Every structure is written in structure tokens, then in C-alpha cells.
Amino acid sequence: MNFDFSDEQKMLREQARKFLSGKRTTQSARRILEGTGGYDRELWKDVAEMGWLGTAIPEAYGGLGLGPLELCVIAEEMGRALAPLPFSSTVYLFTEAVLLAATEGQKRKYLPSLARGELIGTFARVERAGAAAPKSIRTSFRSGKLSGRKIAVSDGMDADVGVVLARSGDEPGERGLCLAIADLSGAGVSRRVEDSIDPSRKHAEITFDGAPAEPLGAPGEGWRIAATVLDRAAVLTAFEQIGGADVCLATATEYAKTRYAFARPIGSYQAIKHKLADMYVNNELARSNAYYGAWALHTASAELPLAAAAARVSATQAFDYAAKEMIQIHGGIGFTWEADCHLFYRRSRELALGLGAQRSWKDRVVSELETRNTA
Secondary structure, three states: OOOOOHHHHHHHHHHHHHHHOOOHHHHHHHHHOOOOOOOOOOHHHHHHHHHHHHOOOHHHHHHOOHHHHHHHHHHHHHHHHHHOOOOOHHHHHHHHHHHOOOHHHHHHHHHHHHHHHOOOOEOOOOOOOOOEEEEHHOEEEEEOOOEHHHHHEEEEOOOOEEEEEEEEEOOOOHHHHHEEEOOOOOOEEEEEEEOOOOOHHOOEEEEEEEEEEEEEOOOOOOOHHHHHHHHHHHHHHHHHHHHHHHHHHHHHHHHHHEEEEEEHHHHHHHHHHHHHHHHHHHHHHHHHHHHHHHHHHHHHOOOHHHHHHHHHHOOOOOOOOHHHOOOOOHHHHHHOOOOHHHHHHHHHHHHHOOOHHHHHHHHHHHHHHHHHHOO
């Protein structure tokens, strides 16, 4: 079985890397970090013109009609470039939810605008710190109106529309949950910026007070659809994390070759060699799990929940370790504002929490393996 990407997909990767490298994306991220803007609007426009926002959207709805493998390639390059864009919340979450559960009318309403970059989307799930659980959902959706509060909504300040996980009835647990699409600029919606370690991916607290919304998917199917969307997003995010981790390794390696201490390159010292070797091993393990996830996503395999959780855990650990060790290898300068090290560390922490705590994904790996072994 060949888990590698095709020549066409590798060409797409090279084109994306070349395009993003010329956009000085780390400088854009730094400007946003210093408080000038919510995201790079010019880059967003360019990315839309390249067709990347519609990579997995069928041609009938204005997209490129490619697939999840091509989207994985783009996600990795977004991670390498630290692109300060609402790409993941729009493409991995909102667009995937629409593709999975929307009616034909909803697809024609939203997908063309998403592909053209005219809409920014997000997914509002969490209502209290920690992983979202059915019993924690108190936001209600009744008679076409949303009422409740969501926290830690990724790109929530810039999003135009959002998928909201809500309770549609009095049934307990998963059976009473549904999804709804709300206009986040409309009546009955208020937003507040939340502090985030990576302001280039701003988070928001969103309050709904009788806000008009439309159902997405069947009543009682909200939790199942949300879980599937998160599985798909976990694979794509894993590729984004791998892209960032690879840059951390390459940057740290180059610095270790050129920085001298006691008349020797610091890379010649055993302690530095071990750090770089561990970074490499972690990155390769994460990549192998991400490829497994990409295969499961592409083939719509029943193994997707396990593959997604494994990719999520290993990629989060790899990026977190690589970002921290890059700072350590750079020494004192690695802790300064002028160095880019902190940009990668910030992004690693943001991605580590964006889809739920690491603990919940580890538990998912265990539960999926137990299910498979007892089947």
C-alpha cells in the first residue's frame, strides 16, 4: 500500500511553499501580534484567488473539486508559513460541517462564497473550560432562535457565520443536541475578544440572545456530526502542526551549525545533537500518523476516529517539543521578541488546544483501540 502523495500533489506542495515564502507571513504574524489587525486580509484575498479555500469543495459549488489529500498538502504549508489567516476555522471546521450535513440549498448558499473568500466561518462548540461534552451544552436552539454563550471560538471576532452546537429539546445527552448556522453579524449576537497566546488566531466569547439561525443536519444528530467534523479537522490540523515542527527543526539545525561556543559549533556538542535527534524522531512519528489519518480521510475509512486521534496526539506532541527545543537551542536570543522562535511556540500552543485538550484525544485513542480489539 502506497501512503505517499502523488506527483501532482507534491507539485501543489512546492507551489504553495514558494507562494507563501514570498509573502513574508511571519512578519504579518508579528504585526498582528503587535496589535495591527485581526488577520492578513491581503493574504486572505491571494489565497482565495489561488483556489485554496475551495480545495475540497466540489466544482458544482465553485470549488476546485480536488479532495482531502490536496487539502492536507495545503495545511502543511500553512503550518510552515505560520499564515495569520482564519483558514483552519473556515476550511477545516465550517466548510467541512456544511459539506457533511447541509441541504442542497444550504450548500449553494454558503459553499461558493466560502470558495471565493467572501465568507469567514467558524465552529462554536465549547461553553466551559476543557473538552466539550454533551452534558455541558446549555445553548438552546428552538423555533429558529439561538440563546446561550460559547467560549474559545477560533477566529470568532472575524467570522461572518458560525456553526453552533446547541440543545434542541429536553432529551438528555447526545440525543438532544443539534447544529445550527448563525449569522454572527446579525441581531441577537454579541462578541468579546478573549485573551490568546497567539493573537494571530484570535478567539472570542460569543453570546446569543434569541439570534436567528437555521438548522444544519437532523435534530439529535448534532453530536455525531460534530465528532466527525472534529476527526476530519484533527487530521488537517496535524499536517499544519507537522509543517510548523519541520520549520522548528530546520531552523534549530541551521543555528546549531553556525553558532559557535568555545571555538566549536554548538551542534557538535552531544546535548544539542540529542535535542535535534529527538525533534527529528518526534516529527517523523507524527508524519507517519498524519499519513495514516490522510488515508483514512481520503478513503472514508471506519478507522478515521482512531487515525485522527493518533495523528492529533503525535502531531501536538511533536510541534510542542520542537517549538520549545528550538528556543532552548537558540539560547538567550531565542527568548527575545526579535527572534521568530516565540511565534512558533505561540502557534504550537494555540493548535494544541484549538480542537480540545490533549487528554481527551489520548482517551479517544484508548477507547478506539479497546473497541477495535473487542469487536
